[in-house]
Amino acid sequence: MDIPLPTIAVVGLGTMGTGIAEVLARAGREVIGIDISDAAARRAARALEASTARAVGRGRISAAERRAVLARFRTFSDLRAAADAGLVIEVVPESYETKLGVLRALDGIVAPSAVLATGTNALSVTRLAAESARPERVLGLHFFHPAPVMRLVEVVSSVLTSDRAVAAVTALARELGKEPVAVGDRPGFVADGLLFGYLNQAAAMYECGYASREDIDAAMRLGCGLPMGPLALLDLIGVDTARTVLDAMHAASHDRLHAPSPVLRQLVDAGLTGRKAGRGFYTYEAPGSAVPVPDALTPSPAAGAVPGRQVASVGVVGSGTMASGIAEVFAVAGYGVVLTARSPEKAAAARERIAASLARSVDRGRISAGARDATLARIVPAGSADALAEVDLAVEAVAEDLEVKRRLFATLDKVCRPGAVLATTTSSLPVVACARATSRPADVVGMHFFNPAPAMKLVEVVRTVLTCDEAHATVREVAATVRKHPVDCGDRAGFIVNALLFPYLNNAVKMVGEHYATPDDIDAAMKLGGGYPMGPFELLDVVGLDVSLAIERALHREFRDPGLAPAPLLEHLVAAGCLGRKTGRGFREYGRR
Known part of the structure; x- marks a missing residue:
């Protein structure tokens, strides 16, 4: 039997409570807003008046609909006003004693069939439920800020929660235009x-x-x-x-x-x-x-900063997607580019890949045919590193293998002119190890582009303990010239992005391995609740599970933190050859390729 929820009480009219009340009132529910602070109640009413006025101004609702929404929202300072509510959602401060006090008081006010929902995202729903008179009707209902905009709602069950209560709030969430995700009771949920x-x-x-x-x-x-x-x-x-x-x-x-x-x-x-x-x-x-306003920590151009060296020509080593993309970036910016690979054929194929990319840009109206031709004319393919003798900056984008890179840097050291800056695009290997393969470690720096290089705006500029100021400044200046945003970081595993991204991905895998949530639910939660462009499992399958595992292992080796150890499920999938989209199966299955 369904639980009818025509009247819903919201206890706590702070920012989140006010947002939830607005969502409910706009969806046609009678909303009882309760707060011990009269000032909070007045702010909530004013906020609803302002938001509905904006909606009328934008043509989203009529003036009559606005009046109806406002009439459905009433505020009170006494919990007894919730007596007729079929659902009460508490959004009071994140204190166990405060929340339990509200739930216990409601036990003596609302009908036995009413559902009590806590808006906590950190406290134990099970513990709160167990200390109430009717634990089977207590669950978690976690909206995201701002509630009128964010589509995700986590419906949190304890071992005591009845299926009837879960079904009622899940149906409500869908009626509100939200995406409910069912989760168990653990801090933070998904x-x-x-x-x-x-x-x-x-x-x-x-x-x-x-x-x-x-x-x-x-x-x-x-x-x-x-x-x-x-x-x-x-x-x-x-x-x-x-x-x-x-x-x-x-x-x-x-x-x-x-x-x-x-x-x-x-x-x-x-x-x-x-x-x-x-x-x-x-x-x-x-x-x-x-x-935000500037303060004492806001960066400012350093007085007397060392200028970078002049760069007119760039060498790019490699023939894969990343090398081609980086060569395209430099050529589009006006640099002469020498694109070298292990053979003339591979270098020519890489240049053809760039030509195809530029042709797509012409078709989409992003560049003219003349600009395409001029860009291609600036790229000279070569089958030997000897062609890099006169470049001012050499950027390697070969296989992510330290010995391969060290051999290449030893070659670049012999081939490139004195004063040329040597850069590696590694995302996980120590830059200083590449530098020490040369006789000029002060001229070696990390220049980590992101894939696809023509589209992604970020470049991580990685300075080792041996990198000189001039080489560092050169790479920063060149990055800005090619319209990328350079960020500075030191030479340690993961740099900034991967050091923050991959533990997050690893923790998502652990959630699945522990049977807490499914990949679909986790992906939905992070896209709808966190604003991520891709869910963690979508991203893992695109990056490649083997690549992800290699980065996780590098982070674990570097920091020796048990929490960074790769999730067993990730290890098992890689061992089974399920590497993501490139093999047709990872966390999901894809069409045969």
Whole structure:
């Protein structure tokens, strides 16, 4: 028997509670908003008035529909107002005692058939349910901020929750136009369980001085297509909220990667909790503002900075997709490019790949036929590294094998003129090992492009302990010239992007291996709840499970953290030859190729 939910109470009219109330009222439900603060209730009513006025202005609803929505929302300061509600959603502060107090009080107010939902994303739903009078009707209903916009809703069951209650709220979520994902009771559930581990690692990366806050955020936006960088996102969520969630996750998992980074405590203790305080990792115009302003940590052009060397010609070594893409990037920017491979035939084939890419750009109206021809004319294929004798910058994009790269750098050392900068595009190998294969390690630097190189805007500029200022400046200047965004990082496994991305992917695999959630549910959760362009399993199958495993192993070797050990399921799939799209099967099956 279905549970009718014509009237729904929302307890706690902060930002999230107000958003949930709006979603419900717009969907035709009678909404009882309850908050002990009259000021909060008034803010919630004003927020609904403002949002519906905007909707009328944009032609999304009529004035009559707006009046009906506003009439369906009533506010009260007493929990007894929830007596007639078939569902009560509590969104009070993330405190176990506070939430339990609300649920226990509701036990004596609402009908026995009413469903009680907690909006927690860090506390135990099972524990809250067990201490209520009717644990079978208590579940978690986790909306995402901003609730009117975000489509994901996690429906959290405990071992005590009845199927009837789950079915009722799942049906409601669909009626609201949301995508409900069923999950079990563990801190963070799916989306936050993956998101907050990643955010914590970004905070730790910043705290140790490995990269600036601006470079960390730019790297994840431009390298992964994320809507916000992790440190800006922590400021939006609230540094105090993040620390609470991580504390709960660590208590459950005992995984050091979930232990809140000390910088989070320091910021919270100082009252620097993010946007709501006007300062967190960044400084904002005012408390509650979304506009960052320069502060003492904002980078500025360094006075007397060493200028880079003049670069007129570039050599690219390799014949694969990445090498071709990088050569295209340089040629489009006006550089003369020598594209070398192991044979003249391979070099010519790489140039033909570039010609095909440029032809697609002409067909799409991005460049003219004349620009295509001029770009191709700047690319000279060669079957030997000897052709690189006069280039100013040599960039290798050969196989991700350290010995192969070291042999190549020894060759480049002999062939390239003195003063030429030698760059590697490695994503996981030590740059300094390549540098030491030469007699000029000061001129060797990492220049990590992202695939596809013509489209992706990020370049990680990797400086070793031996790299000189001139070589580093040269690569940064060249990256800017080819219209890429350079970010600085040191020579350690994963650099910025892979060091933050692959532990997140690995944790997603662990969730599946532990039978907590399916790849489909996890992908949906991260796309709909986190704004990710691809779910983790979609991305793993595109990258290649073997490539992903190699990066995971490199990170584990470098940092020796048990939490970075590759997930057993990933190891098993690679051993079985299920490598993703390229083999037709990874976490999903694909058509024969």
